[in-house]
Amino acid sequence: MSPHQPTRRPVAGVPGVPWNRQRLRSNNEWLLLELLRTGGGSSRAQLARDTGLSKPTVSAALAELEQAGLVREAGRVAPERGRTAVLYEVDPRAGHVLGVDIGRARLRVAVADLAGTVVARRDVANRGRTAEAVADAVVAAAHEAIAEAGLASADIVHAVIGTPGVWDEERRGVRYATSLPDWGRPGLFDRIAEGLGTAVTVANDANLAALGEYTLGAGRGSRMFAYLLVGTGLGVGVVKDGELLLGAHGALGEIGLVPLPAVPPAAEPLAAGQDVPDATTLEQEAAADAVVRAARDFGLTGTGGRRLTAKQVFARARAGDEAALRAVRWEADRLAYAVAVLSAVLDPDLLVLGGGIGNSADLLLEPLEQALRRFAPRCPTLAPSLLGEEAVLLGAVSTALEAARPAVFERRTAGL
Structure with missing residues (x-):
């Protein structure tokens, strides 16, 4: 399932939408609510000037919104001349949303109000041995955050749940989630939705990270922006003019699935009837496990008998370990191939x-840029994420808010 698109409220006068006084009043209230949300606290007089509505119409609409618990007084301001003006703002307590980031190593959950302020969160290790155990752990962490x-x-x-893979509505499950065992099993997300007891949208983690970074991080103001998520998996989210690009089947950006054939050197052509060697994927060659394998090949081992991790490889590289630094350069070469493909197909700025x-962009960006000069004639500007490991979670919260705001408005104004 792609990230939920915000409900478009009908506007009086649009063909096919019958005009009536209730519809017009509802549209006026929505207009004022959105203006207060995007512009901050404002007085009745200022709202009238900004919308072109009459002051009595604005006053009546604000009274209805206040009665519905959607707006509240934010203070008063004394102008140089005239009466003191009451300032109004959106009441963030009118509704709450849940953002979830499911990864192989961590499960992250955040509860946010309608202003997008995170009011509670959980960040726990993913210890689930089965797909069902992971699903149940997500529900448990969510309930803990909600109670907090x-x-x-x-x-x-x-x-909104961020997960590796691509949502398949017909199967009611995700495809291509190779980093989580049996995560493509149909019914898992229905199990989570039932446990949460609320409407749930499932979205690709890289797509949510791109939305989070575009809204709150390094992608702000970009016309064509790509987010390359490199962790236990490899994926790309693309935002063009503020809109997430999904492709015909929701799989745009699944660059980790691109095969890298193990083709023999030109001096050793395949014999007649000889099978082409099995291909590995870009994800297998550039994600966390590949970094660890490369580091081991260069002679790096874990400390204290513990298993070597990608995080340790980069930590050792920062300390100047030559084997770790070689692994970082090796990783940059593989990522350069991915970026070169993206640059040729999408041409992001x-x-x-x-x-x-x-x-670990502090270590990767310089060798990545050097490698790109060999691969691509034209490259985008490269930048580190400003949201770090919060990108998917904050993108999930942001996407959930797009769905929740009109739903809360409909629910709270239905009886007025």
């Missing part, structure tokens, strides 16, 4: 490096 916020499950208007490995 002083809320009940019914207070959550919408939840900015590419942000994120994810668990991408967060």
Whole structure:
């Protein structure tokens, strides 16, 4: 399932939409609510000037919104001349959303109000041995965060779950989630939705990270922006003019699935009837496990008998370990191939490096840029993520808010 698109409220006068006084009043209230959300606190007089509505119309609409619990007084301002003006703002307590980031190593959950302020969160190790255990752990972490916020499950208007893979609506499951065992099993996300007791949208983690970075991080203001998520998996999210690009089947950006054939050197052509060697994928060659394998090949071992991790490889590289530095350069070469492909196909003006490995941009960007000069004639500007490991989670919260705001408005104004 692609990230939920915000509901478009009907406007009086649009063909096919019958005009009536209730519809017009509802549109006026929505217009004022959105103006207060995007512009901050404002007085009745200022809202009238900004919208072109009459002051009595604005006053009546604000009274209805206040009665519905959607706006509240934010203070008063005394002008140089005239009466003191009351300032109004959106009441962020009118509804809450849930953002979830499911990764192979960590499960992250955040509860946010309608202003996007995170009021409670959980960040726990993913210890699930089965797909069902992971699903149940997500529900448990979510309920803990909801309780910490002083809320009940019914207070959550919408939840967005970020996960590796591509949502398949017909199967009710994700495809291509290779980093999580059996994660493509149909019914898992229905199990999570039932446990949460609220509407749930499932979205690709790289896509959500791109939305989070575009809204709050390094991607702000970019016309054509790509987010390269490098961690236990490899994926890309692309935002063009503020809109997420999904492709015909929701799989745009699944660059980790691109095969890299193990073709023999030209001096050793395949014999007649000889099979072409099996191909590895770009994800297998450039994600976390590949970094660890390369480091081991260069002679790096874990400390204290513990298993070597990609995080340790980059930490050792920062300390000047030559084997670790070689592994970092090796990783940069593989990522350069991915970026070169993206540059040729999408021509983004900015590419942000994120994810668990991408967060080591301080080590990767320079060798990556050097390698790109060999691969690509034209390259985008490269930048590190500003949101770090929060990108997917904040993108999930942002996407959930797009769905929740109109839903809360409909629900709270239905009886007025």
